[in-house]
Amino acid sequence: xxxxxxxxxxxxxxxxxxxxxxxxxxxxxxxxxxxxxxxxxxxxxxxxxxxxxxxxxxxxxxxxxxxxxxxxxxxxxxxxxxxxxxxxxxxxxxxxxxxxxxxxxxxxxxxxxxxxxxxxxxxxxxxxxxxxxxxxxxxxxxxxxxxxxxxxxxxxxxxxxxxxxxxxxxxxxxxxxxxxxxxxxxxxxxxxxxxxxxxxxxxxxxxxxxxxxxxxxxxxxxxxxxxxxxxxxxxxxxxxxxxxxxxxxxxxxxxxxxxxxxxxxxxxxxxxxxxxxxxxxxxxxxxxxxxxxxxxxxxxxxxxxxxxxxxxxxxxxxxxxxxxxxxxxxxxxxxxxxxxxxxxxxxxxxxxxxxxxxxxxxxxxxxxxxxxxxxxxxxxxxxxxxxxxxxxxxxxxxxxxxxxxxxxxxxxxxxxxxxxxxxxxxxxxxxxxxxxxxxxxxxxxxxxxxxxxxxxxxxxxxxxxxxxxxxxxxxxxxxxxxxxxxxxxxxxxxxxxxxxxxxxxxxxxxxxxxxxxxxxxxxxxxxxxxxxxxxxxxxxxxxxxxxxxxxxxxxxxxxxxxxxxxxxxxxx
Numbered sequence: 335x336x337x338x339x340x341x342x343x344x345x346x347x348x349x350x351x352x353x354x355x356x357x358x359x360x361x362x363x364x365x366x367x368x369x370x371x372x373x374x375x376x377x378x379x380x381x382x383x384x385x386x387x388x389x390x391x392x393x394x395x396x397x398x399x400x401x402x403x404x405x406x407x408x409x410x411x412x413x414x415x416x417x418x419x420x421x422x423x424x425x426x427x428x429x430x431x432x433x434x435x436x437x438x439x440x441x442x443x444x445x446x447x448x449x450x451x452x453x454x455x456x457x458x459x460x461x462x463x464x465x466x467x468x469x470x471x472x473x474x475x476x477x478x479x480x481x482x483x484x485x486x487x488x489x490x491x492x493x494x495x496x497x498x499x500x501x502x503x504x505x506x507x508x509x510x511x512x513x514x515x516x517x518x519x520x521x522x523x524x525x526x527x528x529x530x531x532x533x534x535x536x537x538x539x540x541x542x543x544x545x546x547x548x549x550x551x552x553x554x555x556x557x558x559x560x561x562x563x564x565x566x567x568x569x570x571x572x573x574x575x576x577x578x579x580x581x582x583x584x585x586x587x588x589x590x591x592x593x594x595x596x597x598x599x600x601x602x603x604x605x606x607x608x609x610x611x612x613x614x615x616x617x618x619x620x621x622x623x624x625x626x627x628x629x630x631x632x633x634x635x636x637x638x639x640x641x642x643x644x645x646x647x648x649x650x651x652x653x654x655x656x657x658x659x660x661x662x663x664x665x666x667x668x669x670x671x672x673x674x675x676x677x678x679x680x681x682x683x684x685x686x687x688x689x690x691x692x693x694x695x696x697x698x699x700x701x702x703x704x705x706x707x708x709x710x711x712x713x714x715x716x717x718x719x720x721x722x723x724x725x726x727x728x729x730x731x732x733x734x735x736x737x738x739x740x741x742x743x744x745x746x747x748x749x750x751x752x753x754x755x756x757x758x759x760x761x762x763x764x765x766x767x768x769x770x771x772x773x774x775x776x777x778x779x780x781x782x783x784x785x786x787x788x789x790x791x792x793x794x795x796x797x798x799x800x801x802x803x804x805x806x807x808x809x810x811x812x813x814x815x816x817x818x819x820x821x822x823x824x825x826x827x828x829x830x831x832x833x834x835x836x837x838x839x840x841x842x843x844x845x846x847x848x849x850x851x852x853x854x855x856x857x858x859x860x861x862x863x864x865x866x867x868x869x870x871x872x873x874x875x876x877x878x879x880x881x882x883x884x885x886x887x888x889x890x891x892x893x894x895x896x897x898x899x900x901x902x903x904x905x906x
Contacts, residue, residue, distance in 0.1 A: 339363035340449070343383040343411075345374060345400055351389060351416075358442040359449075374400055378407050385449050388433075390417035401432045410459055412452035416445065476550040478528055479535040484557075487549035491559040492609050494547065495602065498561065505561040505602040506569045507612040509620055510538070510576060512554040513594040522589060529586050534593065537579045541572070557613075566601070573597050596620060649701055651687065656714055660686050663718055664887035667896060668739065668858070668880045671872050676897065678737030678771065680880060681719035682887050683711065703745055712746045713755055720763035720770065722890055726897060727769070733897055739771040739801065744778040753792050760796075767797040773824060775803045783814045794819035801858060806846060816853060822878075823850050827861025830881070834866045847874050 341364040344352065352367050364381075368374055377383075386404070388397050397415055404413060414435045415428050425436045434455070435448045474486035482490065491507070498505055512534060519527040531554065538556055542548035546560040558576075563569045580593035598620030606612040655661050661683060668678035685693040702708040723738035746752060760767055772793065779786045779802060790800055801822035806829045825846060832839040843859075850857045859871050862881030871879060885896065 341381070341384045342366075343368070343377055343381075343386045345369070345386065345388045346395060347387070347389045354442075355387070359446065369395075371395070371399065371403070375403050378403055378409070378411075382409065383411050384453055385412045385414060388413065388415050390415050390428075391419060391439075397428065397433065398431050405432070410456050412449070412456050414445075414448055414452060479532055479550050481535055481539070481556075482547070482549040484549060484551040487547065487551060487557055487559070488609060490547050490549075494545075494559055494561050495609060498602065503561070504563060504565070504569075504604075505559065506563050506572065507600045507602070507605075507609075507616050508558040508560065508573060508576065509551070509598040509613075509616045510556040510558070511596045511598070511620055512556075513596065515554040518591070526586050526589065530584055530591055533584050533586070534579075538576070540579075541575060557616075563601075569599065569601055573599060645701065647689070648687075648698060649705060651689075652685075652698060652701060652705070652707055655685060655687075656710060660688065661711070661714060662686060662889075663715065663722065664889060665722075665893045666880050666887040667885045667893075668737070668878055669884050671859075671868070671876055671879050676736070676899075677878060678739060679723075679893060680739040680741075680773070680887075681715060681722075682741075683715050699743075703743060706745075708743050708745050709749065712743060713759075716740050716756065716759045717762060720759050720765045723769060724763050724765045726894070727765070729894070735769070736897070737769050737771050737799070738765070739773055741773045741803065742778075744775070744781065747774055747778050747786075747789065752789065753796075756793070756798070757796070768799070771799045771801055771822070773801045773803040776805050779818060780814065787814070787817055787819075790819040806842060820855065822856045822858050824858040824860055827881075830859050830861045830867055830871075831863075833870055834864070840870065843871075844874055847876055 340359065340361045342355075342359070342362050344355065344365065344367040346369040347355065347367050356362060356365060366377060368377055386400075388400055390397060401413060404411060412434045413432065414437060415433050416437055416439060417424070418439050420438045428436045434452045437445045437448050474483060474489075475481065476483045494505065512531065515527055515531070518530060531550075535550060535556065538548055538558075541558070543562075545562045546558055549557050551557045558572075560569075560572055563572060576597060577595070580595045584591045584593065598616040598618070600606060600612045600616040600619065602612060605615045662685075663681045664684050665679040665681055667676050668680060669675070670677045683695055683699075685698055687693050690697075699708070699711075702711050719738050719740050723736065726733045726736055742752075749755070756770075756772075760770065779790075793800060799822065800818075800820040801824045802818070802820050803824045804826045805823045806826045823846060825843060829839050829843055833843060834840070847857050856877045859867075859876050859879040860881065862868055862871065862879045862883045864883060867881075868879070868883055888896070
């Protein structure tokens, strides 16, 4: 069926030919006949034509000139030569030059079919281009922010690196990590999280240009490859500019969010001469800054590379530490401040690493938490501590009321089988539940207070004593505190450390002890190191304490000797 509303541009047609076209091609809606180059150029740029007919025999113009003008516009418009000449060589020459068809005058039906066919072919080509553009966009752009994704980042950054090769210029790769996205998604919904990422990405685009390429390379990670930097000072200044973007909060649906970002930086060529190495080292700096304060940046150094290698070795060997019997427990005395009796011990894990020697928990527990090995380590500590406590209970009449304290990590506390694991440990070792104390940090309990209440009640029903660890540094709500089935508030060592020199710390501790007594809870002070700290706590009638003033953590045989004395010498 002939196309309606045809927009036809005719070039150099006579009045007779023009009249014939208009009468025979009755589907023409817009028609224009021109016969000079300036008008052709204007007509091509000013309007999108369905088809162009070039009157070859009558024209003083060369159709190649008209075709070149069409090519300059970049438009895909069917170009059909209408001619008296039917020489095969002339036809082939026109087609090779770029004409879409060559129609001999005298057959309007052939011309009509050619117009329909070439318009349809043009539409197919345009749809193909749109599909290819869409495929390219899906492959190389992020659907949420419309920023380039990691594929395009790799392509563009590698090209920028190639230009720098052989010069003395430097460049810097920045990985910007937006913290707390999983928490925001779970609390407010993924829709809010997506909008937060979109708004943050729009802020980042302020610094993107031809020499500073920005991409979204992961869920909450963005990357800049910046070749505008000239020295380390400008590298740092650019990271400061990014940090300033986090100062202003973002408001979404009446919720106000304060951004928390971290930046890992790697400088070319000192930190790596190819993109793979630069990305790996920037990620490494980001990982090593995980436990630092929010809104900070860290730049790759060779020392960090050594840390990454050490971390990799430790991760591999940690998986076999239990099988190779490299883990052990040390025990720190817990003292009754009023009587001086040794009332309990805290079990503290150590790793006797074959290469790095005896390692304290802070050296490997974060790694165990990241890899999920903390579950197996926690089970081992619980069983080993209960087994050792049972031995001490049997070795002397005065040891039967000795308590054993074990730390429960946030990951362990979230496990559905926690109660079962503890029950099996008690049954396996034969220790009385009343002699087991579980230390759970304040932040862990407050992470999901309603769930914590249920878990703590289940533990309480088993006659296990619960201590809220690191109290005074988190965000406990007194409304929840009175509903938690806990027995002991364990004051954080940071408060104890400043007890003499900082009036605020001493007032906080006094308030904690008074509050605990009103709630019928015991108070346990951690990190007591001086006689002045002891005296302060003693006069406030704090029940228990531990710290270097009494004893450092010690092996089981050393602990056995101390148990024989029953009282701590520092207090005896």
